[in-house]
Amino acid sequence: MNMSFGLFQEQTLKLVMTPELRQAITILQYSALDLRSYLQDQAAENPVIELQEISAAVETPMEQKPTPEIDWKELISNRATGDYSLARSESTYNPLDHVHAPSSNLYQHLKEQLGYTKGLTRGQRKIALFLIGNLDEKGYLEIETEEASRQLGVDLEEVEDMLSLIQHFDPVGVAARNLQECLLLQLQHTGLDDEKTVQVIEQHLDDLAQNRFSRIAEKLKIDLQEVQTIADLVRSLNPRPGAAFNQTETRFVMPDVTVEKVEGEYVVLVNESSTPRLTISRFYESMLKQTNSESEARQFIQDKMNAAMWLAKSIEQRRLTLLRVMQAIVEKQIDFFEHGVDRLKPMTQKEIAERVGLHESTVSRATSNKYVQTPRGVFELKYFFTSALSTANGDAASSESVKRRIKALVDAEDRSRPLSDQKLTELLAKEGIEISRRTVAKYREELMIPSSAKRKRYA
Template identity: 40%
Template sequence: MKLDYNLNLTQEQKLIMTQSMQLSIKLLQMSTVELKEYIDKEFAENPTLEVKYEDLEDGSNSKDKLDYKEMIKYLEFDSYGSQNYSAYDQDSDISPFTFISSKKSLKEYLIEQLREQLNDKELIAISSYIIEGLDERGYLTSSIEDLSDELKLPQKSVQAAIRIIQSLDPVGIGARDLKECLKLQLLRKNCTNEKLYSLVEDHLESLADNKYPQISKELNITLQEAQELGDIVKSLEPKPSRGFYTGEDVKYIIPDAIIKKLGEEYVIIMNDGVLPRLSINPIYKELITTEKDKEAVAYVKDKLDSALFLIKSIESRRSTLYKVLEKVIEKQKDFFDKGDNYLRPMTLKDIATELDIHESTVSRAIREKYILTDRKTIKIKDVFSSGIQKNRDNEDVAVISIKNKIKVLIEEEDKGKPLSDQGICDILNKMGFNISRRTVAKYREELGIKSSSKRKRF
């Protein structure tokens, strides 16, 4: 076999992902909160970068001052957690700070109750220790034996402390498992029906599956009685900590844009106020021409390049999102006018084709971004929906519209004879929707609706 060694020249084109391109893509897909955090980090590391937040106290912006009296009338405050209240007008009758309260954790609330109800310092100390060990649901996961060993105390003292904790609010706190949690709530309600406690102790799985015929047979009661007992149990709270601060901060939604209807047209107002204005520190511009130290000049030039690229990339992100939203409004005008039932099928590819950009660019531009409309705050991704064929008029219908119809059909069904997935499928087919039973089942599960056997009422 003969081996030859040759040198060959070939010419080919390759797309090399430079660091700058990677950063540009990264910035495009950042949410507003992520971008703000990134800007703060860059500001701390890059001395040539200047960051300035909008100063609402500036006289030149006095026309933009917020009227809190008007805002309180129609805005939902939980959607505006990032709002800057530094410019609050002290002469106003209503302060937004009136609506802000400090976070009180479940454990703090329980210990407060202990101190109000008990004088025994030792019992308070034992109970407080046990409370600190409750999990995020409000359950006690440590055994009495383990707690006794940890505290070097007799089990009777630990049991006494647990009984105290279980007498506090919210009801069910300090339970060792779900069954005990539910039974504690029944006791607090002064329920004396032994069948009810038997249902909790022995038949929770059957209750979850709506197996009332089996429950009625095993408890020797009628179907109606089984269902009534089941309704009582289902009204109880399986997670006593619900509604209390458990240590995780609430993540607020900051809309990237506001869609406002003016006359017959919709306008896009980019929410630029949540991000700082970036500029270049003029001192460093001058330094390049006056400084003789080559290393210092090279360092400054590198930082200036980084700052300029960041400013350019943020503006590009804003511009891309604006163009995408323009096309979204153009294609979904009925949705913005009339609501969810009028959402038309629209894919990322549709918008990408219209704008002559790559589909992945659209995907990154809308990732984790929200818009504020006259009706509600919407995740931009939610207005993109695939469609299924509607036979009657040969039109595409958005999945969300089909889901809404399934939801309405189930809400209006005879609860004694709930509609099966096939039954819903037949009704939708008669309405002109080309949909299969399997698709109905899939959409029903996505809506969090149980099957017909679990919805049946006796």
């Protein structure tokens, strides 16, 4: 083999991902709230960018219109123009600003009750506060009383006394050491701690969870109806008494698109009220026009101006893409909007991509982590893309409509004789839906419906 160095001319074709293209792709897959955060970051990095809050969505009719040539510099100037203008006097009222937040956590709630308890010494209060501080988010005691006694240097009896005191605080069942103790504390509080119920909780809690009522009835020498009554009582108790005070971050869904029915026609509205409008700083715009500006400063401002205009183009492209995709979804799923989930059709991203003339990956990014508000509720855009199941007449049914039908059949069943997965399969087949028993079981589990054995009732 001969090997040598040389210069050769070769023509190749390859895709180059420029920073601007990557930015446009990133912006397309952002939700409304993510886009808002991204714009704020860009404004912090680019001094040319200024953000103006707006309070209304841009209304766009469903019928396709030719996209007009847009003067991007004019679009991002301080003077709002065309269909993008909004009255500055419009209200900026946001109902989420008035959502009530929890006033205290579990520790503060119990500490406040401890403060109202009279007759305690300083040492006893110290022990009680230590125990309260060792409760987990569900309200259970995470530390052994022996370990607490050792760490505090006090007698075990004193720790047990303070634990007993805390267990009588609100919420009922708090500071329990395990699930059985938590349930028993609640029964004692209500006065329903009869011998058989206590035995079920202490000895047969796992059987109760698995609906093995026959085994419990045999062990305790009682009938199935009495076991069912005990089961209903135990299941009415709260296994996580401290969870109500767990202050996790509240997450709100901000619809990216709204679909409204106006005079018999469905209109798509792109929600831009949550996203500030990008504008150019008049100060830097005037500096750019000054002829005596230093060349380096002028070049810096010009680069930042170009970056701002490209960002505006990317935002507008995101809006138009989202609009076209949602219009195609509405056209395809018009029966869903008219009649409900039962009429949801099977649909793939490839179908929508072909309808709007986009790549399938673009449709995937446009629908990722985005929500639409419709007359039938708020849905994730991915909700409309469902697999197809064949029917007896040759048509296709969506997986979501089949799940809804399974839930309806289970809700209407006789609980003393619950429907098995095989019986559900047969009932769906009579309705013309061809589906396997395994698929029924999978859909039932996705709907968080227990098996027929666990749904069975004896009274």
